[in-house]
Amino acid sequence: xxxxxxxxxxxxxxxxxxxxxxxxxxxxxxxxxxxxxxxxxxxxxxxxxxxxxxxxxxxxxxxxxxxxxxxxxxxxxxxxxxxxxxxxxxxxxxxxxxxxx
Numbered sequence: 001x002x003x004x005x006x007x008x009x010x011x012x013x014x015x016x017x018x019x020x021x022x023x024x025x026x027x028x029x030x031x032x033x034x035x036x037x038x039x040x041x042x043x044x045x046x047x048x049x050x051x052x053x054x055x056x057x058x059x060x061x062x063x064x065x066x067x068x069x070x071x072x073x074x075x076x077x078x079x080x081x082x083x084x085x086x087x088x089x090x091x092x093x094x095x096x097x098x099x100x101x
Contacts, residue, residue: 024094027087031078036095041073044095052099060096064089 028036028046035043044051055063067088070076077083 023087024090024092027083027091028094031080031083032091032095035074043074046095047098049099049101052096052101056096056101060092063092063096067092
């Protein structure tokens with residue numbers, strides 16, 4: 001019985017972890033991609049390791065803060081105030097993962 005509970009908890013954790021990635025992709029596709037696919041207003045292009053390395057080097061928390069509060073030409077939360085901080089963080093993680101970092 002204990003091993004069955006362990007399996008259920010492990011599977012649940014994997015589903016939740018996978019959902020965070022899926023949400024990040026969804027937010028990216030619906031919001032972030034408008035600038036981060038083409039580099040509009042000097043936005044770092046998703047998947048471009050060279051563009052993302054210095055941002056990641058500063059630390060994920062700093063990167064999250066910049067996206068949540070806005071930086072340079074990017075408005076807070078990419079101009080979508082309805083997004084939760086967790087949605088924004090998932091999108092950032094998704095873009096960083098695309099860059100292989």
